[in-house]
Amino acid sequence: MSVSEGYRLTGELFIDPNRCIGCRACEEACSECPGHGGHTMIHLDFLERATSVQTAPTVCMHCEDPACASVCPADAIKVDPDGVVLTAMAERCIGCGNCVLACPFGVPELHAARDLMMKCDLCYDRTSVDLKPMCATVCPSGALFFGTREEVEDLRSARSLNVFEFGDEVVRTKNHLMVPAHTRVLAVTPTERPPRTPAEQHLEEALC
Amino acid sequence: MARLPAPAEALADAFGPHLSYEPPGGFAARAAPDRKVNTHCCFCGQQCGVTLLVKDERVVGIEPWEEFPFNQGKLCPKGIKRYLQNNHPDRLLHPLVRTGRGFGRIPWDEALDLVAERVGRLQARYGRDSVAVLSGASLTNEKAYLMGKFARLAVGTRHVDYNGRLCMVAAGAGNLRAFGIDRAANPWADIVSTDLVMVLGSNVSECSPITTDYIWRARDRGAKLVVVDPRLTPIARTADLYLPVRPGRDSALMNAILHAVIRLGGVDHDFVERHTTGFDEVRALVERYAPETVEQLVGIPARRIVEAAELWVQAPRTMLLHARGIEHHTKGVENVLACINLVLATGKIGKPGSGYATITGQGNGQGAREQGQRCNQLPGARDIENPAHRAEVAAAWSVAESALPGKGATAPEIVEMIHRGEIRGLVSICFNPLVSLPDATFTQEALERLDFFVAIDFFLSETARHADLVLPGSLHEEDEGTVTSTEGRVIRIRKAVDPPGEARADWRIICDLARRLGKGHQFDFHSPSHIFAELTRVSRGGVADYSGITYEKIERQMGVFWPCPDADHPGTPRLFEGGRFHHPDGRARFHAVEYRPPAEDVDADYPIILTTGRVVSQFLSGTQTRRIGPLVDQYPEPKVELHPKLAGRLGVCDGDRVRVSSRRGHLDLAAHVVATIRPDTVFIPYHWPGERSANRLTLRAYDPIAGIPEFKVAAVRIERLPA
Numbered sequence: 061m062s063v064s065e066g067y068r069l070t071g072e073l074f075i076d077p078n079r080c081i082g083c084r085a086c087e088e089a090c091s092e093c094p095g096h097g098g099h100t101m102i103h104l105d106f107l108e109r110a111t112s113v114q115t116a117p118t119v120c121m122h123c124e125d126p127a128c129a130s131v132c133p134a135d136a137i138k139v140d141p142d143g144v145v146l147t148a149m150a151e152r153c154i155g156c157g158n159c160v161l162a163c164p165f166g167v168p169e170l171h172a173a174r175d176l177m178m179k180c181d182l183c184y185d186r187t188s189v190d191l192k193p194m195c196a197t198v199c200p201s202g203a204l205f206f207g208t209r210e211e212v213e214d215l216r217s218a219r220s221l222n223v224f225e226f227g228d229e230v231v232r233t234k235n236h237l238m239v240p241a242h243t244r245v246l247a248v249t250p251t252e253r254p255p256r257t258p259a260e261q262h263l264e265e266a267l268c
Numbered sequence: 269m270a271r272l273p274a275p276a277e278a279l280a281d282a283f284g285p286h287l288s289y290e291p292p293g294g295f296a297a298r299a300a301p302d303r304k305v306n307t308h309c310c311f312c313g314q315q316c317g318v319t320l321l322v323k324d325e326r327v328v329g330i331e332p333w334e335e336f337p338f339n340q341g342k343l344c345p346k347g348i349k350r351y352l353q354n355n356h357p358d359r360l361l362h363p364l365v366r367t368g369r370g371f372g373r374i375p376w377d378e379a380l381d382l383v384a385e386r387v388g389r390l391q392a393r394y395g396r397d398s399v400a401v402l403s404g405a406s407l408t409n410e411k412a413y414l415m416g417k418f419a420r421l422a423v424g425t426r427h428v429d430y431n432g433r434l435c436m437v438a439a440g441a442g443n444l445r446a447f448g449i450d451r452a453a454n455p456w457a458d459i460v461s462t463d464l465v466m467v468l469g470s471n472v473s474e475c476s477p478i479t480t481d482y483i484w485r486a487r488d489r490g491a492k493l494v495v496v497d498p499r500l501t502p503i504a505r506t507a508d509l510y511l512p513v514r515p516g517r518d519s520a521l522m523n524a525i526l527h528a529v530i531r532l533g534g535v536d537h538d539f540v541e542r543h544t545t546g547f548d549e550v551r552a553l554v555e556r557y558a559p560e561t562v563e564q565l566v567g568i569p570a571r572r573i574v575e576a577a578e579l580w581v582q583a584p585r586t587m588l589l590h591a592r593g594i595e596h597h598t599k600g601v602e603n604v605l606a607c608i609n610l611v612l613a614t615g616k617i618g619k620p621g622s623g624y625a626t627i628t629g630q631g632n633g634q635g636a637r638e639q640g641q642r643c644n645q646l647p648g649a650r651d652i653e654n655p656a657h658r659a660e661v662a663a664a665w666s667v668a669e670s671a672l673p674g675k676g677a678t679a680p681e682i683v684e685m686i687h688r689g690e691i692r693g694l695v696s697i698c699f700n701p702l703v704s705l706p707d708a709t710f711t712q713e714a715l716e717r718l719d720f721f722v723a724i725d726f727f728l729s730e731t732a733r734h735a736d737l738v739l740p741g742s743l744h745e746e747d748e749g750t751v752t753s754t755e756g757r758v759i760r761i762r763k764a765v766d767p768p769g770e771a772r773a774d775w776r777i778i779c780d781l782a783r784r785l786g787k788g789h790q791f792d793f794h795s796p797s798h799i800f801a802e803l804t805r806v807s808r809g810g811v812a813d814y815s816g817i818t819y820e821k822i823e824r825q826m827g828v829f830w831p832c833p834d835a836d837h838p839g840t841p842r843l844f845e846g847g848r849f850h851h852p853d854g855r856a857r858f859h860a861v862e863y864r865p866p867a868e869d870v871d872a873d874y875p876i877i878l879t880t881g882r883v884v885s886q887f888l889s890g891t892q893t894r895r896i897g898p899l900v901d902q903y904p905e906p907k908v909e910l911h912p913k914l915a916g917r918l919g920v921c922d923g924d925r926v927r928v929s930s931r932r933g934h935l936d937l938a939a940h941v942v943a944t945i946r947p948d949t950v951f952i953p954y955h956w957p958g959e960r961s962a963n964r965l966t967l968r969a970y971d972p973i974a975g976i977p978e979f980k981v982a983a984v985r986i987e988r989l990p991a
């Protein structure tokens with residue numbers, strides 16, 4: 061990776077699943093980056109299509125203490141001074157897949173053809189020349205936003221959050237999720253299904 | 269003779285659709301482009317700004333164009349991958365003539381001579397109107413203007429129409445009747461500053477994705493969102509109020525909302541008195557549409573209808589947006605007028621953050637309906653049956669008014685006339701009616717009856733496969749020009765590369781054809797800007813007045829909103845300020861709209877409502893997007909979307925193959941069982957041809973005013989196919 065001398069990353073990625081429309085512009089844009097070879101480092105998921113059109117982008121949250129790096133037997137996953145968790149170093153990665161299993165957010169993917177773990181590195185090639193990551197630039201609904209916390213909270217009614225509880229494990233991340241105001245910590249627990257929105261209830265009332 | 273010249277499989281082998289996944293030179297090529305060209309997306313009416321990357325005279329990728337104010341770099345997946353249509357293996361590179369075994373190459377001169385000879389022969393024998401011209405709304409303003417002039421002066425036929433007949437005509441006719449002008453009343457920036465957005469029949473998230481961000485920015489300020497749609501679309505999912513209307517009942521619903529608004533005391537009597545006519549008739553009519561009376565009809569509990577009225581009345585500023593969901597009906601114009609009645613009755617128009625807009629579908633859905641390629645209009649959105657309008661255009665074109673043909677048939681009527689043998693020759697550009705018109709089996713029969721068919725296109729569309737002659741035209745990025753976006757903003761399309769091989773810019777082909785037809789003196793254009801200069805001059809004094817717009821002004825202002833009647837005029841982003849409408853008396857017109865049922869309602873034989881529409885990764889008839897690999901991968905095949913309650917009654921599980929049958933034909937496809945649609949309604953997207961064509965099921969029933977087909981309601985039955 062070539063990064064300009066002295067460059068410091070100031071922006072962070074803010075993800076608002078409530079705004080996500082499932083269009084996959086983020087995936088298509090990410091795959092356009094020259095270093096990705098047509099692959100995307102961000103993924104769009106339908107949460108439970110049978111009952112809802114809710115979708116959400118999944119992308120590396122850049123943990124402060126990344127589980128993927130700590131379980132890597134080859135010490136191939138590095139965190140840079142800006143807190144960006146980098147794609148595995150190609151010369152070290154042995155393609156074991158430990159990182160894939162360890163990540164609490166389900167982010168890393170093993171590219172079998174290259175035998176290499178690849179993931180979002182927050183687009184240094186773009187941010188170092190004053191461009192935002194492709195995904196957050198194109199996102200037509202604003203479900204992805206790149207900037208500072210002040211900028212996003214000035215524009216949005218939702219608040220940003222970067223502390224997640226997985227059982228007893230507390231994970232702090234560089235990237236943020238946008239959540240309703242006053243949410244301080246997000247407890248990630250397996251649920252039956254996401255709560256229904258008012259609109260979903262209105263559909264159940266339809267007279268046929 | 270326009271039967272397929274070879275088996276469909278052989279044509280598909282030769283001309284696709286094949287899938288393109290990578291730019292020429294691979295993804296590395298986009299890292300070091302030779303130049304960057306700021307232009308706009310070739311697909312929908314949002315007309316997002318985008319930068320094309322050019323390497324070795326080929327388009328190799330895109331970069332977001334963040335300076336363009338409308339989308340500020342935002343793009344949907346179609347806009348990101350559109351560049352893969354350039355350098356595509358299916359691209360038509362030479363004129364082609366049908367042979368005994370398919371298509372063979374023919375030199376340009378011979379091809380153009382052949383058109384003149386065959387058109388001349390047909391017209392000598394069967395009259396001038398035996399040849400029709402079908403055009404498209406993805407064309408630039410320059411090309412749209414040229415096509416209307418070409419049809420009326422060079423071919424000399426009255427039968428010229430365009431595929432916007434399937435898109436914007438119901439909204440256009442409704443707007444013209446109510447306001448005296450046909451354009452979005454407000455710029456999109458007004459969505460952001462409103463207090464309530466009401467979206468009707470518009471799957472904004474998939475069909476105009478950038479509008480989603482405008483709506484959310486309003487919601488960040490506290491605005492409410494009401495969505496009316498039979499499907500719980502992504503934008504509907506988070507709405508404050510969602511009204512799952514039964515397809516085909518929109519005018520009854522809007523009358524009921526207005527009834528409730530009147531009951532709540534929400535009428536702006538001062539506005540109605542000073543700026544409108546006809547309210548008393550509307551008030552008397554909607555008196556009979558109490559929410560409690562129509563709730564079973566429209567399929568929504570009365571209290572939710574009242575809630576919509578309450579939200580509307582409580583919001584100081586409102587923006588009402590609608591699209592094809594309420595317009596693709598035999599009462600499309602009436603649905604539009606019923607929406608406008610609500611806006612006018614409450615005086616919520618012509619102000620910052622308050623107004624109304626129809627969301628255009630095609631790339632130049634706005635401009636292509638103003639430049640005179642519609643069967644009922646002349647340039648400047650003039651009325652072809654208005655003697656004064658005819659005289660203005662005749663004078664501008666230096667012809668006798670009597671030399672201008674009269675009103676012609678609409679695009680679907682043209683196909684019906686071809687089927688009846690009344691029209692025998694067809695010149696088409698940018699239109700794939702075999703996929704996009706209703707009752708596709710009928711359309712195919714019509715195409716097979718043509719004596720002579722010449723298609724101008726860049727790929728061999730399913731329709732062009734039936735042509736006698738195919739002339740290779742230009743892609744969006746291969747020509748200069750302008751389009752007019754959904755906001756009424758005239759913007760610049762910039763050329764990035766030359767057409768490949770022997771392909772030519774569309775306007776050159778049209779001018780060459782006009783010369784062959786003996787009308788070269790009226791088509792002596794040397795550039796798109798030359799055509800634009802004539803277009804703006806001819807538009808002067810018309811409804812859609814572009815006469816103060818130049819390419820330079822568009823570039824300086826990042827677009828110019830028409831009307832722009834002189835060089836010093838900045839353009840008109842917001843219409844109707846101060847309650848001044850465009851009818852001669854300055855007043856808007858109410859229209860009392862009595863509900864009528866759809867042309868084909870459900871019955872015992874066909875008990876399920878079919879509604880059709882789009883998915884985010886495909887565009888219209890798919891001529892372009894079915895060739896772009898990453899977009900095809902997103903949604904490869906049409907599926908029928910149905911509610912689990914309906915699926916349970918039919919014994920159908922998610923993924924089962926089912927047969928969907930209507931009185932026109934049947935379609936076998938996979939079931940997609942989802943609880944995000946009304947249980948009495950199923951949905952199939954229409955982007956595919958042949959055995960995957962939803963339009964094999966839809967019916968040839970049209971709005972009596974606008975001629976738009978009823979794509980949104982047909983009666984079907986569904987059976988599970990054996991595994």
